[in-house]
Amino acid sequence: MAQGTYQQIGNTTYGPNGQTWQQVGNTTYGPNGQTSQQVGNTTYGANGQTYQQIGNTTYGPSGQTWQQIGNTTYGPDGKTCQLIGNTTYCN
Secondary structure, eight states: OOSEEEEEETTEEEOTTSOEEEEETTEEEOTTSOEEEEETTEEEOTTSOEEEEETTEEEOTTSOEEEEETTEEEOGGGOEEEEETTEEEEO
8 A cells, every 4th residue: 555544434445645446345446447356365456466365464466575463564665554443554
């Protein structure tokens, strides 16, 4: 996630720049018409990239990793996101 504050209300997530993402079943519809689909522990992105979650770690298409510990996700390049209630704060 990019820097900023994200708020989830129902099945819609609102981003820091007015973007919205809507989840319907296992498909997420993004702000520019892109879609991603989750099947089991794998998410297939809009441009053919795949993300696989094993335990608390997610592996990205270019070798990136994200690790979730409690309500905090630690991403590549030292980025972190923290979920408090229905709001996610990212640096």
